[in-house]
Amino acid sequence: MSLANLITKPCWTPRAQFAPSQVLHEHMGLAVFTCGNGLYLMTNSDFGDDDPVWGVGWAESDHWALRVWSSPPFADDLIAPAATWPRPSLSEVGRPADLSFASVVAFETAHPQRTSRVGLVSARVRITDGAITHSKVNGYGKVTYCYEAPNPKPADLPVAIEFRLPG
Secondary structure (H helix, E strand, O other), X not given: OOHHHHOOOOOOEEHHHOOOOEEEEEEOOEEEEEEEOOEEEEXXXXXXXXXXXXXXXXXXXXXXXXXXXXXXXXOOOOOOOOOOOOOOOOHHHOOOOOOOHHXXXXXXXXXXXXXXXXXXXXEEEOOOXXXXXXXXXXXXXXXXXXXXXXXXXXXXXXXXXXXXXXO
């Protein structure tokens, strides 16, 4: 199943209606499932039966999927392995083909459907040691681009991309 097909399903659709997947991480009803090829499903059993999906993501490796979407926050070593999966083309879903930090910020801040949160760069910090697990750019339509560096450079590419499902 393509990324374009996965991100159009309504929020809280049962996981069985997505690509076949296997659990990567689960804690207290929140789970991350891998579909292979760098695609991931995020679920929350508090919102229904059958692993209802709230988000679809791409990450360059399982390490980055866990680092970005696990709950509680990622507690393992922050030294990332080499990328396992190639970056997807987001042009088929109306996003920039160039996913460099500078291009993403320019695209998202110039988009007519942006909100005040679009383009906001923030970071996720681990409480246990103060380490920054990743930084992110919030895009319009509930899309988040995640970068490894706390202060991404213009040419930095995302290590994960999250699409919150509509509805």
